[in-house]
Amino acid sequence: MARYDPKETEPKWRAAWDGAGVFTTPAEGGGKPKYYVLEMFPYPSGRIHMGHVRNYTMGDVVARYKRAKGFNVLHPMGWDAFGMPAENAAMERGVHPKGWTFANIDGMRDQLKQLGLSIDWSREFATCEPQYYGKQQAWFLKLMETGLVYRKEAQVNWDPVDMTVLANEQVIDGKGWRSGAVVEKRKLTQWFLRITDYADDLIEGLKTLDRWPDKVRLMQENWIGRSKGLRFSFNWAGPAPEGLEDGLAVYTTRPDTLFGASFVGIAPDHPLAEQLAAADPRVAAFVAECRKGGTSEADIEGAPKLGMDTGISVVHPFDPDWKLPVWIANFILSEYGTGAIFGCPAHDQRDLDFARKYNLPVTPVVLPNGADPAEFQVENEAYVGPGKIFNSKFMDGLEVEPAKAAAIERIEAQGQGEGATVYRLRDWGVSRQRYWGCPIPVLYCDACGVVPVPADQLPVVLPDDVTFDVPGNPLLRHPTWRHVSCPTCGGPAERETDTLDTFMDSSWYFARFADPHATEPVNKAAADYWLPVDQYIGGVEHAILHLLYARFVTRALKDVGLLSVAEPFAGLFTQGMVNHETYFQAGTDARPVWVEPAVVEFYAEAGQRRARVAATGEPLVIGDVEKMSKSKKNTVAPEDIIAAYGVDAARLFVVSDSPPERDFHWSTGGVEGAGRFVSRAWNEFDAQPSAGSAGMAAGSDPKSDELRRATHKLIKAVGESIEGFKFNSGIAKLYEFLNILKGFPAEGASAAVIAARAEALSAFARLIAPFTPHLAEEAWVRLGETGMAVDAPWPEYDPGLAADSELVLPVQVNGKRRGEVHVAKGAAEADVRQLALADAGVQVHLAGVTVRKVIIVQDRIINIVAN
């Protein structure tokens, strides 16, 4: 009996699949239902890691399963290829971003192909290819025509040394992550997409996504942050400041507490504050003080409330004689609502902190149920619960919600404002002052202003001849690229040198896969057939930005007629990370000296698992299980694992030990176990006598029946586990079945058992195929089946065989298991009752007590209540 050698069989079968073109997606239609499986496409960083292996294996399990179930499956792969790491590499190593990116893609493609994924590589593309980003420019211009794209000034984090804009996460302690220079706030005119136009629809759409995790839907809902309230304007008590003749606009979700107002607050960068600062150095100094302080969590958390009375007053909307002071306050955000609030200290904690600090009045207007209006007071904790409104004239006695409605109605009647819905979501700034991205297809002409690049001049291609030896955007200093003539007037014009946020690239690639060579951005017919993606799989870290942008862009493309669906991903699955134990040198607990797993060996000491350096015997401490990272040195390289155990073992292991949505604990022992399964499974296939000797009319005996039942139960269980994304349970069943199979050795077996084994092994080969596809092919040949396992249909189970006909039911007395009875499935209650009461173990516990009740759950359990 030959030992199974994955090194020999695996490349052979990948070549066979490739040669037969089995994963090239057939044309649309053809009678089969379609199924689109997509894993979030990778950034070509250089090498694949175990996270990729797990992610793409999960997608492949689904894709191969659906293929076998008779679906027309689309399972493509591409590259999210624009982005900063390429520019960083250019600056650090003098390589060109393009060369670096494509070299990485070549390397990673080879690695991914080694995983034996059922991917249609003919649809592959990279977002940095003009054939892709040129189409992106085309639809960007379409959105511009419909007004979804606009320009406005916005603040950015500016690194004065690198002369570049930084994302928030690149600002560390107020300094640029690379240069270490103190970051400045700068205002730049930038391009924005009106995602806020779709805020409501994006929230409503979440309700239709019943195959998305609740967690992700909730995160998106919170991110969009819809709140209903009242927007209104205070009238000035004195002369109106310039440009604010219509009053001071505020937004509130608690109009019911208007009679508890004690001040009005504005943000430090509110137009009124800026106006006052320009006129008064004291105000200017205060505003500057507010701006100091970092934006980190800790800074905000500990930041004290700061305020300054402007000396200006406004009139309370419900009482012309009531004047409220206007304060500048550091805790008010200019970007949310109107950048101004009315402060109600009794019922808002921030307002209360502020009022206590500056001795402003605190007037409760919501009385908690059961509290005495004469005695109720707010000390240092604002009351935000339910209750009845008091101290509030026309609202007195109302509950909170009716009071809100009453206040809004009154304000609207006065013509001072209206009920309004406000979102936390901001418009999407897509300009990036970088080279390695999709050029924004726009020109600036002195005479004509902003001019879109005409469609026939697309794509606007990135120039290759750029340098990274000096800081700043290479496009800006390129000698010729930006200088063009205006397509409208023929005069001199300049190109936009900003490129698009790479999230734009990943917001529509799933639609491009429907036909990656289409002349239009999207081949409508192909997209109509394939979209939405039936199963999207990726990391939960994309739960908000990527998935929200993709949902938005899909809607926008629908509105310009390029797509027919509003939701791109009908099903979403978010998989967990890959973790690994850490190891460090003994005695370095305070500042651990990490040791990589490759040099570690394990041994047992007093029944405990210990670690040491294999070469030297130096003792090591086994640390926590953490996300694989270079800094902790707890990574393992997929290529090493594949070389040692084979692809099938690696694939099997990454989906076997934890539920897919949870973090996965990589271990050497674990992958060895998966490798053992592969070779033991092969041994069972190999032990089966060739088909001819069994014969078809083998009949049946109790042994063969038992095996057949186990087989059909397995088919049912594995199918259900894949459908339900419980791969770990399905694989456990496969392991279990292999153990069962050992109880039915081929040697010396009856013809009936040999036949039952043949049925079992044929099914087993197909059931393991999504996980260990190479082994499945090898087994398929060994079993004498025709064709390839990859083309074999998923086995069907016989419901009659998948359920037991003889059952062993536990019998409980007062909830404790005391015995068991053997009954036929569906046995009559009276018979079961009699058997249960007669059981010896049960009898012991019924001595001296009276049976009060017997609960029989059909085919499940019997519980006897006695006392």
Place this chain on the structure above:
RNA sequence: GGGGACGUGGUGGAAUGGUAGACACAGCAGACUUAAAAUCUGCAGGCGAAAGCCGUCCGGGUUCGAGUCCCGGCGUCCCUACCA
């Protein structure tokens, strides 16, 4: 501060309200071997010689029956954050 998830052996985990701990890792014992590795077989929640008792973070509750449902704690992790 707000929102969410989770808490089961030494470990990862399994269990439509119905026999808790499937399956695997680590461990232990045995077989094979001159020996080791590999492989195979077996044991294995705790206490107990056994019968049995106790066991799913803690405390209550619902139920014939709770890991699972409800209420109140504690703990861990994730997201979000001066969002009016």
